[in-house]
Amino acid sequence: MTAQIAFAAANGIVLGMAVFLVAAGLTLVFGILKVFNFAHGSFFMIGAYIAHAITGQDPSSLPYFLFAAFVAALAVGAMGIATDTLVLRRLSSVANDYTLIATFAILLLCDGATKMVFGQDIYAVYPPAVLDQTMDVGILLTYYSVFIVACGIIVFVLLELGLNRLWFGKLVQTVARDPWMAGVIGLRVQRLKLVSVGVSFALAGLAGGLLVANQSLSLSLGHSYLLLAFNSVIVGGLGSIRGAFVAALIFGLFESFNSLLLPSMPGTVSYMVLIAVILLKPEGLFPERT
C-alpha cells in the first residue's frame, strides 16, 4: 500500500509539472492581455506536431529532442505574435463574450489547419533513448518523468526570476498591471505586450515539444492537459505564475490519488477542488496585488 501511495504521489507530481508547463503560458497571456485564450491548447498541440515532425517517430538523442522542442517554441512564439497583431490586441476594449468567441474561433482554425498539414493519423512518440529507462527508488520511475519534473521546475524558476528580478520583467509587469499609466510615462505598451505574448505562446510550443513523448499524438492532444491547465490558472489566481505552479501540483496530486482511490470516478476530485476554491476564494490562491 505504501508503495502504491508513493507511486501515486510521484505520478501526481509528474502530472502536476506537465500541467504547469501548459498553464504557464496561459496565465501569462491572461496577466498581460486580460484575455483567456481558449486556443492555448491548440498551440500546445501544434508545438507537439512541429517537434514530432523534426524528431520523427523513433527515439532521438536528448540534444536533438531538446532542439526540436526549442524550434517548436520559436515557431509557436511567432504564431503568437501574428495572433496578437491580428486578433488579440483588438479584444482589449470589447466585452468578454467577444473575447471568448474570438479565441474559440482561433482554436477551431488551429485544429483545422493542423489536420490539413499533419493529417489525422495518430502517432506514438518515444522519448529520447537516454530518458526511456526506469530507475528503482523504492518505486519505479522513468527518467522521462523525472525530466518533465525538472523542466517544470526550471521553467517556473526562470519565469519567477525573469518577471521579478530582470528589468524587462518589471517593464512587462508594469504594462500588465497598469497599461494606461505605463503609456503615460512613455513605455511602448503595444510592443512590450507583443513580445510578452510571443514568449507566452513560445511556452505553449515548448510544452508541446517536451510533453509529446509517451503519449499518442493526435488532434485531441490539446484537450488532454488543457482542462487541468485551465483549472490551475483559475485556482492559482488569474495571471499568477506562482499560483499556476502550486495549483498545477495540487491538481496533479488530486488527479493521481483520485485514480488510485476512486478509479470508477475519474476527475471528480479535481472539480470538487475547483468548485470549493471558486466558492471560498474566487480570486484564487495567489491573486494579483496591485
Next chain:
Amino acid sequence: MLELEGVNAFYDQSHILHDIGFSMEEGGRVAILGRNGAGKTTLLKSIMNAGPRVQGGIRFKSRALANASPDERARLGLAFVPEDRRVFGHLTSYENLKIAQYGASPEREKVPIDDLIGRFPMLVPLRNRPGSQMSGGQQQMLAVARGIAARPHIMLLDEPTEGLAPVIVAELAHEVAACCRDYGIGLLLAEQSIWFSRQCTERVLVIDTGRIVFSGSWQDFDENAERVQRHLAI
C-alpha cells in the same frame, strides 16, 4: 513650446472643453484654476491624449501632435502626473522613478535618482519600499517626483496637494518650484489651492464649464479678483 488652438474635448457625446486656446513658453509655469468639474483634468488629459476625444490643434516643440499616442508624447517631453497618483505598486520608489526615466525623452541629461529622492525628505526612508506599501500622501509625493524624474519639457501636474498635510504642502510647493527651475521643467498645474498655485507658477488660467474665462499674471489675477472669484466660488 506648447500651443493649443481651438481645442475641444469630448467624453462620448458630452462636450467638455470648448475652444480652448493658450500657449506656454519654454520653462513657463502656468496654473489652471477652476471649480470641481470645470474641466482642468480633462484639459491635461487632452494634452496627453490620455482619455478624452480631442479636436483642434495642439502643437508641442513646433510639431503638431495630431494623433500621437500618450507614450509618444511622453517621449517628446511631456509628463503627466494624474490626480489619482497611479504609483506602480509592485515597484519600489527608486524603481518608480527609474522606470519614468526609462520611458522618457532620451534627449535630455537624466536627473540622478538619488539626488531627486534627497529633495523629498518623505521619500528618503521609502527608497526601497514598494509603492503598494505606502500611504496616500507618500504615494502622492512619489507621483510628483516621478513626473520630475522624467525631466520633461513640461510637467502636467494634476492636484498634487490633495490629501497632504499643510506643512507638507508648503514643502512640496517649495520643491516643485525649485525642481522646475533647476532642471528646466515647464509646469502646467491644475489646482484648487490658490496659495499653492501662486508659489509654483507665474501665470494663471481660470476655466469655468470648459471655457477659459481668465488668463493673465498673478498681478492681473489680483487686480481682477472680483470678476475671477465669481468663476471660482461655488
